[in-house]
Structure formats: C-alpha cells, structure tokens
Amino acid sequence: MDDAAVLKKKGYILGGSLGESSFAKVKSAYSERLKFNVAVKITDRRKVPDEFLEKFLPRELDILSTVNHSSIVKIYEIFETSGKVYIVMELGVQGDLLEFIKSNRGLPEEVARRMFRQLCYAIKYLHDLDVVHRDLKCDNVLLDKDMNIKLSDFGFSKRCFRDGHGKIIPSQTFCGSAAYAAPEVIQGIPYHPKVYDMWSLGVILYVMVSGYMPYDDSNVKRMLRLQKEHRVLFPESLTIECKDLIFRMLQPDVSHRLRIEEVLNHPWVQGKRLKSRRLFE
Numbered sequence: 001m002d003d004a005a006v007l008k009k010k011g012y013i014l015g016g017s018l019g020e021s022s023f024a025k026v027k028s029a030y031s032e033r034l035k036f037n038v039a040v041k042i043t044d045r046r047k048v049p050d051e052f053l054e055k056f057l058p059r060e061l062d063i064l065s066t067v068n069h070s071s072i073v074k075i076y077e078i079f080e081t082s083g084k085v086y087i088v089m090e091l092g093v094q095g096d097l098l099e100f101i102k103s104n105r106g107l108p109e110e111v112a113r114r115m116f117r118q119l120c121y122a123i124k125y126l127h128d129l130d131v132v133h134r135d136l137k138c139d140n141v142l143l144d145k146d147m148n149i150k151l152s153d154f155g156f157s158k159r160c161f162r163d164g165h166g167k168i169i170p171s172q173t174f175c176g177s178a179a180y181a182a183p184e185v186i187q188g189i190p191y192h193p194k195v196y197d198m199w200s201l202g203v204i205l206y207v208m209v210s211g212y213m214p215y216d217d218s219n220v221k222r223m224l225r226l227q228k229e230h231r232v233l234f235p236e237s238l239t240i241e242c243k244d245l246i247f248r249m250l251q252p253d254v255s256h257r258l259r260i261e262e263v264l265n266h267p268w269v270q271g272k273r274l275k276s277r278r279l280f281e
Helices: 003-009 050-064 097-104 109-128 193-210 220-228 240-249 260-264
Strands: 012-020 025-031 036-044 075-080 084-089 141-143 149-151
Touching: 003 012, 003 084, 012 036, 050 075, 050 084, 097 141, 097 193, 109 149, 109 193, 109 260, 193 240, 193 260, 240 260
Parallel strands: none
Antiparallel strands: 012 025, 025 036, 036 084, 075 084, 141 149
C-alpha cells in the first residue's frame, strides 16, 4: 500500500509535502478524529542505513513517546507497517524559526527573548530527564499559530548514561549540522552531550538576533580556529546583556560554557541589566 492508503486506513487524509531530511519525508495530513491538520514523518526502513535503523530510530521513537512539554512538538500517534514508520505529530502552522528569522532579517531582542526562553525551558525539561537533542538548529524549531516554539526532529536524540560515580558518559557520534556543532564535536573529541546542546543553543540565539550565522561553515578548518580563539563578532545594535549571554554560550572551553540553568538565570533572559557593565568578564 502507498502512504495515502496506509494513512487513510488510520483516519488521515494525506496532504502535501512539508519537507525532507536525510532519512525521512514529512507530509501534512488531515486527521478525521482530531478534526485538524497534522504533520506525518515517514521513514522508509528500506532506504536508511542499518546504523540509523538499529540505533537512532529506536531512540527517537522511545524519546518521542515519553516526552510531554508545551514547547516540544506533540506526538499524536506512532505506527509501523512492514516497511515504514509513521510519526503523526503537531503541525507547525507558521513554519520554522529559520524562515521566520529570514523573513524579518533578524528579530528584535524582545521577540527573540520570548521565543528563546520557551526553547530553553524545553531544553531544561529534556536535560532534567537526562535526554539530549544533539541537533538543535533554527530549522528544527517550529512555530504554532500563536508563534510559540515547538522543538522538533529528535532523530539524533538519546538518553544519557552515567558511570558508577554518577557522571555522564561522553558521546562520540558526530551529530547535527557543522554550522551549529560545537568545536569539540567537529574535532571528533568525546563530548558531554548536554554541553554540546548549549553551544547549538548559543548559535540559535545569535541567528535570532542578527539574522545570520556566527561562523561560516564553508571553511570548517577556519571556522574551528575562530571558535577555539573564542572570537565572536556581534552586530553593534545588540545590547551588552545579549552579547554577554551569547559569548558565554559560544565558549570553546566546555568547563566554562553556560549550562541550561545558568542561561535561564542570565540577566538577558530575565529581562534585567547586567550588574557589571564590563563585557565578557
């Protein structure tokens, strides 16, 4: 049976294409039961690598079926046929964050703050569960009808494991996009997955308030050098608080990179002024 027939049997009327990733395609559909449009992520088992099938897909299905947060895309149903996996989820009716940023050529700090705070609460919820996303980027942040954040695409997500002393065991798989990847990930060094998420979150905030990437990934070697030197060029229009937060998130030294609680408590996120006016202490 083709996708339309499979979905029809389950009470969904297939619509148009919403996008495609390396291992899946996403289509819109109308749910006869819910009486509104949904998104359906379709993965063809026969067209994906064995590692994805054996490792990444089971992780994604496990995590999606257990998380429940207002700023994470809602999952309505997951079902499988002999050859395909269908994930029926909330539709980002306003598109993704990247499209929104592009159409506005960057966002005013007040708008960015509201959205970024929602995204941070989603990450805190995941990190508190010892779940990491590992593919945070503007394209994976959807917007609902009220322009609220909905984090999506958990294809590289995983549950963290801890050693006998309670410390998180480092990850070794390269995940995500180079432009959003932390320097330790690009270098192939075993990395702390939660701290990796924080770097990607810093890149997202930079893109939100500037309208462009902090580093050019067309030359990864040069990009890595600039990252390791902790060089961040900011638009002059940004407040000192916003620059300070981004600078502390795009910190190449993982021991000094801000954790999610510190980001949420930062003056910029709280809408306050820095006590010290000296930037980047």
